[in-house]
Structure formats: C-alpha cells, structure tokens
Amino acid sequence: MSEGTRTPDRLDHNQELYQLSYAHRAGRQSTDGLGVLPVASGPEMADPPKQIVPGVQRLGSSLVNFYLVEEDGRYTVVDAGMPGYFGQVPAAVGELSTVAAVVLTHAHADHIGIAERLRSEAQTRVHVHEADAQLARTGNMPATEGSFLPLLRYPTTWRLVAHFATNGGARVPRITDVTTFTDGAVLDVPGSPQVIATPGHTHGHVALHFERHGVLFAGDALCTRNPFTGRDGPQIMPPAVTASTEQALASLERIADVEASHLLVGHGEPWTGGVRAAVERARETADR
Numbered sequence: 207m208s209e210g211t212r213t214p215d216r217l218d219h220n221q222e223l224y225q226l227s228y229a230h231r232a233g234r235q236s237t238d239g240l241g242v243l244p245v246a247s248g249p250e251m252a253d254p255p256k257q258i259v260p261g262v263q264r265l266g267s268s269l270v271n272f273y274l275v276e277e278d279g280r281y282t283v284v285d286a287g288m289p290g291y292f293g294q295v296p297a298a299v300g301e302l303s304t305v306a307a308v309v310l311t312h313a314h315a316d317h318i319g320i321a322e323r324l325r326s327e328a329q330t331r332v333h334v335h336e337a338d339a340q341l342a343r344t345g346n347m348p349a350t351e352g353s354f355l356p357l358l359r360y361p362t363t364w365r366l367v368a369h370f371a372t373n374g375g376a377r378v379p380r381i382t383d384v385t386t387f388t389d390g391a392v393l394d395v396p397g398s399p400q401v402i403a404t405p406g407h408t409h410g411h412v413a414l415h416f417e418r419h420g421v422l423f424a425g426d427a428l429c430t431r432n433p434f435t436g437r438d439g440p441q442i443m444p445p446a447v448t449a450s451t452e453q454a455l456a457s458l459e460r461i462a463d464v465e466a467s468h469l470l471v472g473h474g475e476p477w478t479g480g481v482r483a484a485v486e487r488a489r490e491t492a493d494r
C-alpha cells in the first residue's frame with residue numbers, strides 16, 4: 207500500500223481495502239509482503255433475490271447484502287451494494303422506472319455501489335444522513351479506529367478483497383447529488399421508513415424501520431456474519447471499518463426496543479430472534 211495516499215493524522219483504512227482489491231484485480235503482488243492474493247469464486251457470486259417477507263427482497267451476495275422494499279408496485283432500494291450487482295435490480299423489479307428511491311444506512315463503498323447509476327438511470331433520489339453526505343459525494347473516509355492488518359489472517363478477509371475486486375469495489379462511483387435526512391425523519395419513499403440514527407460505524411450511520419413491513423434495516427450498526435473474520439452471530443463491525451466502537455455500542459440501545467420480525471443487516475443472514483436479543487448478543491461479543 208502506498209504511503210503516498212496517507213497523511214499521518216488520517217489513516218484511511220477503507221482505502222487500504224480498496225487498494226488491496228485493486229492490486230488483486232491487477233494481478234499484482236501487494237507491496238507489503240503479503241504475496242499473491244487467493245482468488246475467490248463461486249459462493250461469493252451474486253445470488254438470486256430472496257424474499258424475506260412479502261414486499262422485502264434481499265439482493266447482493268453471500269458477503270454483501272442490499273435490499274428492495276416494495277409498496278404499491280414501487281420500490282425503495284435500501285443500501286446499494288457493489289457496482290457489479292447493478293443487473294440484479296432490473297431483474298428483480300422489471301422496469302427500472304419503478305425504483306422510486308435509494309436510501310442508504312451509511313456511505314461506505316460496499317453500500318453505495320450502484321447508487322449513482324440508479325440516480326442517473328432511474329432518476330431516483332439518493333437519501334443519506336447529513337453526516338454521511340460528504341462521504342457519499344467524495345469517498346473521503348473519515349479516520350477509523352483500527353488497521354486491517356489483524357484481519358489479514360482470516361481467509362474470509364481475502365475472499366472479501368477478491369469480491370471487491372471482481373465487483374468494482376476499487377472504483378465505486380461517487381454520488382453526485384444526495385438528499386439528506388436527520389434522526390427521526392419519516393421518509394416519503396415507498397415503505398415510509400423511520401430513520402433511527404445509530405452513529406459509530408460511520409458518523410452518519412442510521413437504521414431504517416419499515417414498520418408496515420415489520421423489518422428493521424440495521425446496515426453495519428451490527429452484522430450477523432463478520433465479513434472479515436467469518437464469525438457468525440450478531441456483533442458490531444471490526445475497528446478497521448469503524449469510526450468509534452464505543453459510540454457504535456452505545457447506539458445499539460437506540461434500536462433495541464424496535465419491534466421487527468426481521469432484523470436485516472449489511473453482512474450476514476436475516477435475524478429473526480428479536481432486535482433486543484441481537485443487541486445483547488452483539489454487546490456480549492464485544493466484551494470478549
């Protein structure tokens with residue numbers, strides 16, 4: 207990884223991941239002695255859409271989720287995956303013109319991949335919390351707490367890196383025009399989600415409660431399968447991709463009492479055991 211992309215007070219760890227992806231794509235050896243990266247195939251490729259509950263579909267791959275919520279034949283896209291997933295949306299909705307909005311839980315690269323393309327091709331607005339708007343527009347990551355180095359011993363990390371590389375993760379288009387919201391807003395988009403600010407993973411991270419559908423989208427406030435270590439179960443994301451672990455843990459209380467049959471996350475399977483139970487599991491895991 208090039209020192210030229212760093213400044214001493216601003217370690218851009220997500221940038222490291224993209225550079226690893228890019229190096230992998232280009233078939234180069236990484237420059238820090240890690241050697242040639244293993245190539246992933248098969249299981250991480252895009253899966254067909256899966257219905258979670260009526261009106262809610264899960265898209266993406268086994269490593270990165272994004273979702274569709276339908277109401278009266280119009281769709282809200284919740285998070286926007288990786289650029290390589292674009293074709294999944296017209297395949298699932300038929301006419302792209304039925305996509306009425308994109309709503310982001312946060313603006314990390316693996317959650318905004320097709321947002322700009324949907325904005326321009328489906329003429330949708332892209333909604334994001336005001337504190338993540340700059341990240342969405344520029345891709346300039348605020349500092350995170352930790353390094354990727356401890357994660358490199360996990361094969362799942364390398365599968366994620368390869369998955370980034372093959373799905374355009376090294377060159378995610380920035381979103382040229384975003385519509386911002388704040389905590390507590392009820393968005394005028396299909397499904398009328400309520401915004402619950404859950405800062406920590408990023409400063410503008412939110413959960414989205416679609417009450418009529420009975421689902422809570424938690425983004426990366428917590429995951430049910432760690433996309434780096436491969437560990438299953440509710441847990442917060444690692445410090446390498448988190449602005450503040452302490453704040454992320456505190457924010458879990460903001461969603462703990464939400465009534466939802468399904469808790470849906472950026473990484474991992476849907477959780478149906480109740481939001482409070484998932485939050486408690488995530489806290490216990492963080493203590494160990």
Ligand SMILES: [Zn+2]
Nearest residue numbers: 312314407426
């Ligand atoms: Zn994230």
Ligand SMILES: [Zn+2]
Nearest residue numbers: 314316426472
């Ligand atoms: Zn993510």
